[in-house]
Structure formats: structure tokens, C-alpha cells
Amino acid sequence: MTKQLHIVGGGMAGSEAAWQAAQMGVPVVLHEMRPQVGTFAHRTGSFAEMVCSNSFRSDDDERNAVGLLHWEMRAADGLIMQTAAAHRLPAGGALAVDRDPFAEDVTARLRSHPLITVAEGEVTELPADGQWIFATGPLTSPALAEAIGKVTGAQSLAFFDAIAPIVYADTVDMTIAWRQSRYDKGETEEERTAYLNCPMTKAEYEAFIDAMMAADKAEFREGETAGYFDGCLPIEVMAERGRETPRHGPMKPVGLTNPHKPEEKPYAVVQLRRDNKLGTLYNIVGFQTKMKYGAQTEVFRMIPGLQDAKFARLGGIHRNTFLNSPTLLDDRMRLRAQPNIRFAGQVTGVEGYVESAAMGLLAGRMAAAEILGRDLPPPPPETATGALITHITGGAEAKTFQPMNVNFGLFPPIEAKGGRRGRKDRYKAYTDRAKEAFGAWLAM
Template sequence: MILLNTMRIAVIGAGLAGCEAVNLLLKNNLTVHLYEMKPKKFSPAHKLSTFAELVCSNSLKTTRETHPQGMLKYELLSLNSLILSKALLAKVPSGDALSVDRVLLSKLVTDELMTKKNLEIITEEVDKLPEGYDYYIIATGPLTSENFSRYIADELLQSDSLYFYDAIAPIVDAESIDKSRVFFGSRFNKGGDDYLNIPLTKEAYFNFLTNLRKADKVPLREFEKPKYYEGCLPIEVLAERGDDTLAYGPMKPIGFDEKKIGFKPYAIVQLRKEDKEGTAYNIVGFQTKLTIKEQERIFRMLPGLEKAVFLRYGSIHRNTFIDAPKHLNITLNLKDKENIYFAGQITGVEGYVESIATGLLSALFLIFNIKNINPIMPSRRTALGALLSHIDNKIS
């Protein structure tokens, strides 16, 4: 008989996936050491000293049950997901999407885990797996430190890690927005007055586009090649793809009453609440690698943002992920080192909720392993099963 409390488990990384994994392990009376380098050291994109920080958008996407994103949320809630339960408490209005106050969500998750008796938090940067543990879950995310990335590639995988570049959008102070030049509302009236909207005439749109294309950008280093994730492209990259790419993308003008606006807009910029109080707004779809000076100049061309105070500038960062189908079993552990599990975006999934899901699943599969139980696999007809199928398409 295996005594669960004798198992030594290390979880590396206190992001969404790591925290979700830790919570399930603790619920099963396992002792966990959680390694997190914050607040001693921060990645280029992290700002908070607390756990489960959202570094890009504050939206966890739609809650519609008929949408894969909605299905995944309901499946995770049925499994008592820590992160999603706290996200509901930190929710800010955003139509049928689950958007959150990122500071509050991080605090709620951190406070919950800090109360656990079987958890020891070790605040230090990890450059290799710490010795003395029976099992590991690596949940260091797409911003895994350079030293640990090299260790994973050289020692655990014996191959190069893959990467792509991701960008984050700027946030502006709500009080600095001229409300007389914008209007509240959601597309197709889904959610009421949850967004601030900036309607643009054709002339204003093309003036913005022209300046955006000419703007100075933060250069990549000589050895870096710009590989971007298609779902989060910098706005200036989209602008280069065609004159109307933005007007048919993040700035599409559909779903609003033209009578309320007073004219037929050629494009609409949306701003989404960053916190419950509405003191800050994220410019939706405006992730960028423009220089700070150019962000101020060009985004202040938008009606209502002439005096915008930026609380966070857009930026670009490199994301790391492994070739999961090559290196991982369907149970998220390494094929040749089965006591080492991976979770979160480092496995190649994209999105907050997907990261949460792999965190929960990695812990569940680890528990099955400890108990010597054949893992119960979710059907491919479920959102969780479909997510796992990116690793092994043989799942039924």
C-alpha cells in the first residue's frame, strides 16, 4: 500500500496551470513544494508579486455553452477548478465573456493556497529540477526563464525548445478618456454597456492606419526571428496585411446601432474594463511592439484618447513551448521520464482556460500514477478530451 503523504512532489511555477495542479494535489492529501521565482525575480511581462497572474488580456473568453471555450469552462467547473471558481468572483462586465479584475483574481488564488497546510512555497528561481522529489510538474509557462528553458531542452528533451513571439495590449486610465467622444455598449447587445467604443470614420481609420504603418517599432535582437502566434498578432503586423484587415478584425464595426452613433462607422475600437471599479481599460486587440513614444502618439490619435494616460504600455515577449506530441504521453508526462509532468502553455496549448485545464489534468494523471490506477481519459467529444488530442490523436 502506498502512503500518499510520503510522496514528495515539486510543482515548478505558480501561474494558472501550476496553481490549479497544486490545488488538486492538496485536495488529495498530498504534500507539495511549490517553486516560484516571484517576487525575487520577474519575467519581462509579469508585474504582480502574487500567483496566477494574467499577463496578456484579462478575458478568459466566452461562457456560451455552445462554444468550445464555454464547454471547457463548464467541464472544469464541474471538476471544481480553483482558478475558474475564483474568476467568477473577480468577474468584470464584458458581455458573454468571462473577463476578470486580474489583480483581484491573483489575490484570491494566492490567499486560498496560502491557507493550505500541506503546501510549502519556495521563492527562488529554478535552473534545473530540484533533487529529492518523487514527482514533478513543470508549469513554468511561455515565459520560462532562459536558464531553465536551456535545461529543459538539453537535459530533459535532448532537443531544441520551440518558441514564438506574443504581444500584449496597452491599458489606459479611465479618467483620462474623453467620454463625450465614445459610447458604452456591446456588440449585438450581448452584455449591455460593458465596453467603451470609439467609432471611426473612413478618413479617421485610414489616417490611423497610415501612421501605424510608419511607426517606429522595438527591434528584435539580431539572432531573433519574428514568429508570432496568429491569435495574438501585433496590430501593426495586421495592418501590413491589407488596408481593411483591421476593419474586418479587432476594429470591425458590426453589431451596433448606427442611430445611436450618429453615423455609419468604418471601424470601431473597443476598450474593456480591467477591474470591477472600471478605473482602467484595455484597448482590445491592440497588442503591439511599437515604441512607447509611438504608442502615445498614435493611440492618442483615436477620438477620446487624446489625453490618455497609459497605465501599461503594449510590449512583445518570447514564448517557449515544447513539442508535446513528440515528447509527452497523453497523460502529460515525459515518455522517457514518466515521473516528470508538464502543464500549461509550455505544453503547446494556447489560452488561459486551456492552461488551467492542463494544470488540473496533469495533477489528476499524477494522482492516478501514484495510486497505480489506469488513467480515466476524457472522451474526445468533450472539450477536455479534444484539448488532449493535440498530443495524441488516438484518443477516442
């Protein structure tokens, strides 16, 4: 009889790991503490619940590293990408989904799989026997985090992550705001008009920055310091790094034309992206925040077009934990101190839904292969998945290890032939090489 694989955590990584292992014929027990034990960020007991953005980011698999990661996961029969396609929302060139139906569908498919059993309740120890994958994410429970620290002999690292607010669409003033994706990106009219845009003059921008900087913020507990992941900075922390920083980040006005005032170029633009299929909810793109709730309502209503906004959810901040994976994990994602334990997802030091799911895909396949009596090496570093695992299990400098999104800087460089390549040609060369290498790995 085939041994069981135990997976702890039903987020993106745990869900994908369970699916991959079960599809390889290995019985899986999927442990999930929610809804019995909740977290700061989760609202439901569904698997793969999206707690921050509803976007898997760019879906361009020819010139974008995260789009390439989408392609690789689809090629590997990935559950997360399959389900995302079924619940896709217009978002220009991005892959955004209707978050609740997406999570409900993932949950239904896992619960109905004949080789997957769901065990509800909290796991607080690292078992000495059996094959286990811990995919408990950045909100690993305190008891389990303590157990991990005891086994590894090292403290988990920590950074602070923030959640963006969500606005009811019918409270946005469309005499001020307008619909447009940046640079009109998208194949259909719906995609080209997927975002709501709120323009700001220089005076409005300056007043907004002043109010945001002066607003009451969430306090950290004694002994905690903020080590934010740069890809998810609170908007006010971004402003603290330079008043113009938000205007060159999420509030950049480029690629947009205000039809209400076509001759007037906005000084800054706040974008809102559709958050559900009905189009009744929109999240404020890049506006993760640690402002207190009362201050958020007051400050965000200073945005032209949002002066009467009502919020379905306000932003928030929480403490995320992750392992120093270059020190603690081998290239099969096993804990060096206890090889029957694997880790996957954000707790390994990758950042983002897609990256987390990709590490779950790998851990599930590697663990299942071991149970079936064979060794599965990681994908080549020329692939997006391989570049990530190479980075977190030895490619990164352990002393300065921080969460990382997939990017072409993690890939082995491509030598230009016949002269210097342009950036688009170079990225296409990366993706062509990756697809060939990943296909060969899947055939192993």
C-alpha cells in the same frame, strides 16, 4: 506516508495543478521564482497573475468551445473558475475579472491550503527523482529552458507574444465614445454596456493605419524571427497582412450603434474592455503591439475619444517558448525521456488562460492519481479538455505544431441526423456530448 508532488510555476496551470492534487489528498510543494526572479511581463509575486488580457473569453457553455471548457473546469472543482466567478466584471457574454483581486485570492487560497507548501526560488534543472510538474509557462527562465533542451534533445520552439495597453477610464472622451457590448449582448444593463467604443471614419482609419505602419517597432535580437501566434497578433502585424484586416478583426464595426451619431455607421470601431472592478482601467481590445512606447502614445491618441488618453500600461512584446509536445509528451503529459516529469500549461503548446489552467487541472489530477497508486487516463476526445490533450500529445502534426486555442475543430465530428444541422444546433450537440463524457470521466 503519501509522496509529495512538486509543481514548478505558479501561473494559471501551476495554481490549478496544485489545487487539484491537494484536493485529492496529495501533499504539494509549489515552487515559484517570483518575486525573487522577475519576468518581462509580470508585475507581482501573486499566483495566477494575468499579464495580458483580463478575459477568460466566452462563458457560453452550450455553443462555444471555450465556454464548454469553463463548464468542465467548474465540474472538476477548478480553483481558477471558482475564483474568476468571485471577481467577475461585466463584459457582455465574456468572463472577465478584476485581475489583481483575482490573483490575490488565488494566492491566498493556495497558501492557506493545509497540503500545499510554497517554496520560493528558481528551479533550474529537471530532477531525476520524485514526481514533478513543470508549468513554467511561455516565460520559462533561460536556465530552465536550457535544462529542458538538454533532457529532450530538442530545442524549444518559440513565438512572440504581445501585450495590449491599458487606459485610465476618466481620460476617455465620452462625447465621442459610448458604452455598448457588441449586439447588446448580456443579461443585465451593466453587461450590455460593458465596453467603451471609439468610432472611426474611413479617413481616420486610413490615417491610423498609415501611422501605425510607419511607427518605430521593437527590434528582435540577432537570429530571432517572429513566429506569432495568430490569436494574439500585434495590431500592426495584422495591418501588414492587409490594410483592411484589423477592420475585420478587433476593429470591426458590426453590432454597434453610435448614439452620438445614430444615422452614421462607423467605418471601424476600437473597443475598450473594463480591466478592474472599479471601472477605472480599460484595456484596448485586440491591440497587442510591438510599437515602441513613444510611438504607442502618439499613434493610439489618434483614435477618436482617446486623444487625451493617459496609459496605466503601454503594450509590449516578449518571446514565448513551448515544447513540441506531440513528439516529447505521452498522453499522461509525461516527458517521454524522463517520465517522472510532467508539463502543463502554455509551455505544452496550448494558448490562452483557460486552456493553460485546464492542462494544469489534468496534470495535477494525473500526477496525484499516479502517486496514489492508480492510473488516470485522459478525458475522452469528445470533451473540451480531452480534445486539447489529444491535440497536443499526438493529434497535431509535429512538423507544423503551433500553439492552439480550444475550438470545435479539435473535436471528433458529429454526424448529422435527419439532414444537415445548422451551426448552432451542431455546436449544442458537441457540448451536450462533451458534458456527458466529462461527467463519466470525473466519476472514474
